[in-house]
Amino acid sequence: MSERSADPSVETRTRHDQHGLWPIAETVEDFRRNLATVNARIEAACAQAGRDKNSVRLLPVSKTVDEARIRLAHEAGCLMLGENKVQEASRKWQAMNDLQALRWSVIGHLQTNKAKVVAQFASEFQALDSLRLARALDRHLQDAGRSLDVFVQVNTSGEDSKYGLRPEEVAALLRELPAFSSLRVRGLMTLAVLSAEPERVRSCFRLLRNLRDQLRQDRPDGIEIDELSMGMSGDYEIAIEEGATVVRVGQAIFGARSTPDAFYWPGASDTH
Numbered sequence: 001m002s003e004r005s006a007d008p009s010v011e012t013r014t015r016h017d018q019h020g021l022w023p024i025a026e027t028v029e030d031f032r033r034n035l036a037t038v039n040a041r042i043e044a045a046c047a048q049a050g051r052d053k054n055s056v057r058l059l060p061v062s063k064t065v066d067e068a069r070i071r072l073a074h075e076a077g078c079l080m081l082g083e084n085k086v087q088e089a090s091r092k093w094q095a096m097n098d099l100q101a102l103r104w105s106v107i108g109h110l111q112t113n114k115a116k117v118v119a120q121f122a123s124e125f126q127a128l129d130s131l132r133l134a135r136a137l138d139r140h141l142q143d144a145g146r147s148l149d150v151f152v153q154v155n156t157s158g159e160d161s162k163y164g165l166r167p168e169e170v171a172a173l174l175r176e177l178p179a180f181s182s183l184r185v186r187g188l189m190t191l192a193v194l195s196a197e198p199e200r201v202r203s204c205f206r207l208l209r210n211l212r213d214q215l216r217q218d219r220p221d222g223i224e225i226d227e228l229s230m231g232m233s234g235d236y237e238i239a240i241e242e243g244a245t246v247v248r249v250g251q252a253i254f255g256a257r258s259t260p261d262a263f264y265w266p267g268a269s270d271t272h
């Protein structure tokens with residue numbers, strides 16, 4: 001079954017040209033409306049690709065958003081939130097631990113010496129990129145009596161500025177992971193090139209899917225690599241066409257960030 005669009009003359013566009021233009025959500029109603037819009041687009045992209053809409057999970061990304069607005073988003077139905085920086089995530093977790101149902105996913109690069117912080121509160125970590133970090137996370141999780149869903153981050157754009165393993169390094173890390181019983185390996189994560197050219201973005205996503213398909217064939221016992229976390233506000237529809245099972249969407253839900261992309265991805269090109 002083809003996962004590409006049925007009509008090849010209709011190219012799915014990126015929305016990277018909208019950075020800075022997404023309206024700021026300030027009420028529960030705003031959040032409900034934005035979530036409905038994003039969910040409708042996810043559903044349409046799934047239909048286009050011949051996929052079940054329930055095969056894609058929306059992970060709202062709340063980095064830079066203050067507590068008051070996060071509480072509104074939670075009220076509108078956001079039960080798990082993605083944060084790029086661990087200190088910011090940990091601070092928010094402490095401030096909002098009265099919200100029993102709210103869980104946190106850390107989606108940004110983590111230094112090994114901060115593994116303990118993630119082990120304390122996160123439900124999911126999407127930026128695993130070294131054996132050292134896996135070992136540190138597992139040790140702190142054991143101490144805390146917790147476990148963690150993890151995604152291995154892959155650099156699919158070849159840009160030096162992007163974190164993640166090179167595609168050819170992933171198999172070797174996966175082979176080591178069954179030793180860490182507190183880590184539940186779920187799949188792979190990537191950030192595409194921030195480009196307005198859909199084909200360049202698409203080729204990053206396609207690389208991740210092909211890598212997952214190839215790794216799944218001789219995966220180590222106890223490791224699952226079904227999930228593909230790829231796609232953000234500017235490109236999630238293309239990611240879904242290419243097989244994304246998790247899309248990480250911030251600005252299309254919360255509104256434009258004033259922090260430039262380069263703060264999170266040093267050297268991020270401003271081609272959009």
Ligand SMILES: *Cc1c(COP(=O)(O)O)cnc(C)c1O
Nearest residue numbers: 061084107232233248249250251
């Ligand atoms: C910020 C961020 C996103 C979401 O980006 P938006 O443009 O806000 O949708 C996705 N993934 C990662 C790793 C991020 O840091």
